[in-house]
Amino acid sequence: MAAVSTVLVVGGGAAGCATAIALARAGVAVELVELKNDVTAVGSGITLQGNALRVLRDLGVYDDVAAGGFGFDTLGLRAPDGTVLVEMSDARTGGEDLPATVGARRADLARVLMSRAREVGVTIRLATTVETLDQDDQGVDVSFSDGSSGRYDVVVGADGVRSHVRDLLGVEVDIAPVGMGIWRVFTQRPDGLERTDLSYQGACYIAGYCPTGEDSIYAYLVEDAQDRSGLTPEQQLAVMRELAGHYHGQWDAIRDLMTDPTKVNYTWFEWHVLDGPWHRGRVVLAGDAAHSCPPTLAQGAAQALEDAVVLAELLLAAETVEQALDAYTARRAPRARTVVENSVQLARWLLDHEPPPQAGGTADVPALMGATAALLSQRP
Numbered sequence: 001m002a003a004v005s006t007v008l009v010v011g012g013g014a015a016g017c018a019t020a021i022a023l024a025r026a027g028v029a030v031e032l033v034e035l036k037n038d039v040t041a042v043g044s045g046i047t048l049q050g051n052a053l054r055v056l057r058d059l060g061v062y063d064d065v066a067a068g069g070f071g072f073d074t075l076g077l078r079a080p081d082g083t084v085l086v087e088m089s090d091a092r093t094g095g096e097d098l099p100a101t102v103g104a105r106r107a108d109l110a111r112v113l114m115s116r117a118r119e120v121g122v123t124i125r126l127a128t129t130v131e132t133l134d135q136d137d138q139g140v141d142v143s144f145s146d147g148s149s150g151r152y153d154v155v156v157g158a159d160g161v162r163s164h165v166r167d168l169l170g171v172e173v174d175i176a177p178v179g180m181g182i183w184r185v186f187t188q189r190p191d192g193l194e195r196t197d198l199s200y201q202g203a204c205y206i207a208g209y210c211p212t213g214e215d216s217i218y219a220y221l222v223e224d225a226q227d228r229s230g231l232t233p234e235q236q237l238a239v240m241r242e243l244a245g246h247y248h249g250q251w252d253a254i255r256d257l258m259t260d261p262t263k264v265n266y267t268w269f270e271w272h273v274l275d276g277p278w279h280r281g282r283v284v285l286a287g288d289a290a291h292s293c294p295p296t297l298a299q300g301a302a303q304a305l306e307d308a309v310v311l312a313e314l315l316l317a318a319e320t321v322e323q324a325l326d327a328y329t330a331r332r333a334p335r336a337r338t339v340v341e342n343s344v345q346l347a348r349w350l351l352d353h354e355p356p357p358q359a360g361g362t363a364d365v366p367a368l369m370g371a372t373a374a375l376l377s378q379r380p
Helices: 014-024 050-059 062-068 106-119 164-169 233-244 250-255 301-315 319-349 364-376
Strands: 006-010 028-033 045-049 070-072 074-078 083-087 099-106 123-126 129-136 140-144 148-151 154-157 176-188 196-199 205-213 216-224 262-275 284-286
Touching: 006 014, 006 140, 006 148, 014 028, 014 045, 014 106, 014 301, 045 050, 045 106, 045 205, 045 216, 045 301, 050 062, 050 301, 050 364, 062 099, 062 106, 070 205, 106 123, 129 154, 129 164, 129 250, 140 154, 154 164, 164 284, 176 233, 176 250, 176 319, 205 250, 216 233, 216 250, 233 250, 233 262, 262 319, 301 319
Parallel strands: 006 028, 006 154, 028 123, 074 196, 099 205, 154 284
Antiparallel strands: 045 099, 070 099, 074 083, 129 140, 140 148, 176 216, 176 262, 196 205, 205 216
16 A cells, blocks of 8 residues: 555656656545646757656657657767767667657656556646645645645645745755856757767867757857856847857758757756655655756656666555665665766866866776666666
8 A cells, every 4th residue: 555645746846746647547546736836838848868768658658758759779989070980879877769869848747757657547737836834743734825725645845946835945065166057948840850979179078969859959058167157148149140150061951950049058067955854744855856956867757767666666665664765765866976977077088178088087987887887777
């Protein structure tokens, strides 16, 4: 018998929706609240690697995500002038029956997950969040921003890197900047762009792109973290176009297609991992509320999805909530920490211009990525 019969999920992103789906389809009464009015109006593109695709398949949504996205199995490294330096097979961490990677629109992923949640019976309330949490040994009393209230066996805080649920619990974390900022743009897919290619030289630390559908891509440029908050959308577009002008090959076409200021955004790389238990009593954290990493390994959403299915599995299998939540931290924290630390290490090697071992340095990128892929190929 499951340890829970009623669960509140706070946050409608990947971790929240996936947790809600996995519990509701097993018969748990799940409510999901989300602060935003529309979770499908966020972000540009997302890179979903095999371990994320494996979870999406388990949740019954992989076919819909893949149909609207763009799958590929190889990765290219290019010089700034567009010359292909290396073409390699990417690690198929979800298994040989799934692509190595699917690029997708974030809005499409959000829409598919929300639709699946409703299909399996999750009660969803948008423009709503938690105001107070008052728990005892048997449950959690919750008051909401719309004036309503409820009582639940467990509350899941899946409300992002600056989690309000985490704040309500009094859990402090150090969200640390990495020292890099990333420009992203969402635009049309040029002819012939059918995979991710990366450049690690030139004006930026990383210049890359990912196809997200038959007619779309997102492209990104990583620079030293700077305060870009004073720029207008038009100025942001101009800065990204200027940086993109240092790269060629497909970047020439991408730059020509970068004309809409509303499709450009800029953020800093940050990271954290919650030390100690990921729960306080019957309130538990998942996804970015518990850990976040720079996108150097493209594992943010994947790790959030893994949290969700492991948490749901344990809540459904354990005899008590305490057993389930203790097991959740024990099972998820080491793997998530490794992914975060490896993502940060890649960024630091780039920031320090650290050479590879054959040139007397320590930046053994292939070894680190190989070890990470081997870890992620195992089920969480």
